[in-house]
Amino acid sequence: MALLTALSQTPDERPDAIRVAGRSISGVHLWESASAVADRIRGMDRIAVVATATLETVVGVVGALLAGVTVVPVPPDAGPMERDHILRDSGAEAVLAPVGVAADGGDLPVVPVSLRARSASRHPEPADDRPALILYTSGTTGLPKGALLSRRAIAACLDGLADAWCWTPDDLLVHGLPLFHVHGLVLGVLGPLRLGGRLDHVGRPRPERYAAAGGTLLFGVPTVWSRVCADPSAARALRSARLLVSGSAALPVAVFDGLRALTGQRVRERYGMTETLITVSARADRAPVAGTVGWPLPEVETRLVDEHGVPVPADGNGMGELLVRGSTLFDGYLNRPDADTAVRTDDGWFRTGDIATVAADGRHRIVGRASVDLIKSGGYRIGAGEVEEALLAHPAVREAAVVGVPDRMLGQQVTAYVVADGASEPELIDFVARQLAVHKRPRRVHFLDALPRNALGKVQKSRLG
Template sequence: MDAPLSPPLFPALAAPTGRPALRCGPDALSYEELARAAGALAARIAGSGRVAVWAAPTARTAVAVVAALLAGVPAVPLNPRSGERELAHILGDSAPELVLAGPAEELPAPLAALPRVDVELEGAEAGAVPPPAGAGPESTALIVYTSGTTGPPKGVLLSRRAVAASLDALAEAWAWTADDVLVHGLPLFHVHGLVLGILGPLRRGGEVRHLGGFSAEGVTRELASGGTMLFGVPTMYHRLADALPGDPALVEALSGARLLVSGSAALPVRDHERIAAATGRTVVERYGMSETLMNTSVRPGGPPRPGTVGTPLPGVEVRLVEEDGSVLGGSDGETVGEVQVRGPNLFSGYLNRPDATEAAFDGGVAGGWFRTGDMAVREAGGTIRLVGRKATDLIKSGGYKIGAGEIENALLDHPGVREAAVTGEPDPDLGERIVAWVVPADPADPPADAELADHVARLLAPHKRPRVVRLLDSLPRNDLGKVLKKRLPRG
């Protein structure tokens, strides 16, 4: 018996109308136009094994990915900023049969051997797009590569089931409907910008306006002209917070938005407070990763929860686990455990890596708990507060388990600190000592080490104060604004 087909990922394309679907820079497509463009491309690539997508921040990237999904062909989004070695690894691992790219895109050498299909924004015929042949709920929709911070990037297999489940859970939590107009300027090779930011609005039948490149001016323009939601990462919200005091138009635009969402890293409490004070709007944080899509979210309309990522989304189970495997109970806001997740939002495994897949789950892929590697505490009401990554942000000092994230937030609360990162390093007495990497607000007059240590001790606890402070001009970050702690200078 044939496997059942999954329901369409984009119901609005089944009976397309002239309603706006997508705008990116000068390019705008209605649902009818998107159905024509993506439908024509889907017909060309149907039957392919896998297709790579040159994921530049353009409307053509959205058309390419939608076409692959309509054709039932797994899409491999490629970061245009990847180096040749990383790109060669991804292509060798995923073995796509062809690459989809805009006609004007110049592709690097590793892609030269692949047949190329240019993505056009026009299609031959209007009308409904037929469902893909053989695309069941468990068939792979996307292969998204991890950032490769602990080795070569791994291909995360995201099924149609996982994409639909995660987007529908967010729709329920955020009251996300076809009437919403999403504004964002995130990269389109990652789950935040692509799955949430492009596929999310299209699944709802709403509109997405991509800025091409992030700017406060673009945010102001699009929110002031009908945008209802804004997605961003902490770096973007930090820049908006900096711009608010001198930009009344930005204040008005953010004040009128229905929903402001931040993700991919923790938004510092100070930026939460600055935006809320200027606009009356609370930024909602959510928590997810490539392997799980979205796990938790602060609920709009509820009490402000700066520094937390809310409670589990519908259908998602979250637990905190000790190093010995025991499950933590209670909500004391202090006891740190690893976040483990279970639900229909989970990935199907790592491409070509059964060993890594098995190691990532407690209890097996089918029905097991995914070990996220993130450390968190559970606060009153079940709210999750992340404190860092197990590999780089869990510091064991003087018999205490300390999360780097809460110390970073405390440092950012000091007026003399513009950016901060916290790590641990070996200490003969403490086991590990806390090291603060600080970008001062005024490089000519940085705060004294003892002043910062006392500041943290006063806000948190004496054992959480930095023992070493190192000043930097800037922190190393990736494309989504996450600090790359492994690239911090040693010594």
């Protein structure tokens, strides 16, 4: 079966089938322009794409996939060091960029992408184990690593989400996420092209744009949903949507509750990584619970282990590292066998590095990263996320991040960084102590104007302290 099933079998003839930043084309037009790209690059192994939020990016990515050429998305705001590393490490042979736009491909040739170019060519479907994408991860140490994602893995992920979200060709997907990550590119572009339905990428994900699009299925990250929640008129316009989905970071309970009150919708959260694609998600046919990410997708298994590899019971309380295996996993890090070995067990499980709990009914809750979000203080194991939620319940607190700071007596000291108006450190420490066990309270609270975040809204805790 073709990776882009809907596009290849029944391309949408509606002129607004694909809309990006206010410009639209039909599925037929997309297919013909992408085929023209495929004609030009066929025979290459890997090609970089300057992943701007434009129709040309969509055409370029689709054209490469039609030709069986592996796509290497390059963030348009990447600095020279990051860009040069991605181009060099990936082995890209050329760079795709919109016609008329200057693209710095270093020594590589630049292949212009034009919506005016059309072709009626049909290219044979590549093998499903062929790498479709090399996505570079933003690790906490060293240069980014390239994760090899096969056509088979992407298809399994999207089919699993179609099952979980009841995703059909009747849906209009709306989002404004970057096109160089799993969320915006794989789910947000390749999803409609495989499963059917229209796409409206609104450019910058502003609340008024989400409200005006009239979508049935909407994707966002917590910062996007927080802004929507803060704009009641925009939020109320989403009452007619079928499903709101959040990912890439934990959605604060206050935002979940606020959106439910304004839109009547209970946001579905999902969990995944660049290396695993989406593995766990709340379902459209089951009521979501705030702070949880649902159940494994079809063909995905999960389990929890402690720091010694001993299984942790699925009782909703025991915390352990989440291990996953299944059809959505990547094929390894490009040129990094050492990194592969570090994240895989001998029996085929991928070590996510995330701490989670699993309830008796199989519902998953992500506590945080093992490296920064599992705090060992005074002999206790404390999940940073639980303390963050307690802080966010205070009316003065708008943002919160909790880390463990080395402490000679406790091992690690629970330390909070907050964006708040009119609250004092003792007040917030006491507030948390009244909601949680006393040993979970922050010992220190630091006040900031804003928390450091990356392009997907994830707090960069390595920059705190």
